[in-house]
Amino acid sequence: AQSVTQLGSHVSVSEGALVLLRCNYSSSVPPYLFWYVQYPNQGLQLLLKYTTGATLVKGINGFEAEFKKSETSFHLTKPSAHMSDAAEYFCAVRGAGGGNKLTFGTGTQLKVEL
Amino acid sequence: DTAVSQTPKYLVTQMGNDKSIKCEQNLGHDTMYWYKQDSKKFLKIMFSYNNKELIINETVPNRFSPKSPDKAHLNLHINSLELGDSAVYFCASSPRTGVGYGYTFGSGTRLTVV
Numbered sequence: 001a002q003s004v005t006q007l008g009s010h011v012s013v014s015e016g017a018l019v020l021l022r023c024n025y026s027s028s029v030p031p032y033l034f035w036y037v038q039y040p041n042q043g044l045q046l047l048l049k050y051t052t053g054a055t056l057v058k059g060i061n062g063f064e065a066e067f068k069k070s071e072t073s074f075h076l077t078k079p080s081a082h083m084s085d086a087a088e089y090f091c092a093v094r095g096a097g098g099g100n101k102l103t104f105g106t107g108t109q110l111k112v113e114l
Numbered sequence: 115d116t117a118v119s120q121t122p123k124y125l126v127t128q129m130g131n132d133k134s135i136k137c138e139q140n141l142g143h144d145t146m147y148w149y150k151q152d153s154k155k156f157l158k159i160m161f162s163y164n165n166k167e168l169i170i171n172e173t174v175p176n177r178f179s180p181k182s183p184d185k186a187h188l189n190l191h192i193n194s195l196e197l198g199d200s201a202v203y204f205c206a207s208s209p210r211t212g213v214g215y216g217y218t219f220g221s222g223t224r225l226t227v228v
């Protein structure tokens with residue numbers, strides 16, 4: 001079965017600083033990986049996804065993630081944090097079997113300080 | 115025009131009651147899901163339907179019963195509500211069951227059982 005582990009349940013950065021949210025996956029087959037963002041009292045919004053092809057994936061709001069098979073990682077980055085980036089971020093994996101369900105990590109709360 | 119809409123947004127009810135949450139998507143997607151998000155923000159899949167057919171049924175109490183009258187609608191009925199059922203319930207949809215597709219989420223229904 002596929003799973004993802006998010007390191008750090010809370011991350012705090014200064015406005016303008018680099019954002020790095022960590023995600024490692026476990027999968028016996030090529031994984032399909034996703035990052036979602038959840039703003040307070042809202043649903044989840046897809047930031048970006050990796051399926052096949054280019055390992056550096058660009059998403060919305062200036063976020064990007066790099067798939068590294070050798071490290072089984074799919075970390076999310078943004079060069080310069082903005083106050084509006086404060087939210088909960090979820091890494092997720094979708095793989096063959098089990099109805100191809102999307103399995104989420106435990107989430108990382110991003111706080112952006114002035 | 116909301117892509118995945120859930121009603122109601124908030125639901126406060128007493129233990130032992132029966133309640134329903136409705137979900138509709140206008141994206142033309144074939145597959146719909148119910149997820150439960152607990153107080154620690156952990157997201158767990160409950161059910162999935164593909165073209166009105168149940169394809170994922172996780173370990174969920176029998177008190178929870180999904181119903182899909184057509185592929186655009188997926189409702190969740192909960193009997194004999196318990197305190198532990200308090201959570202945010204998200205409906206989602208995806209174009210197919212294929213692993214490369216992300217989900218589109220509704221804005222959630224916050225259920226509080228008192």
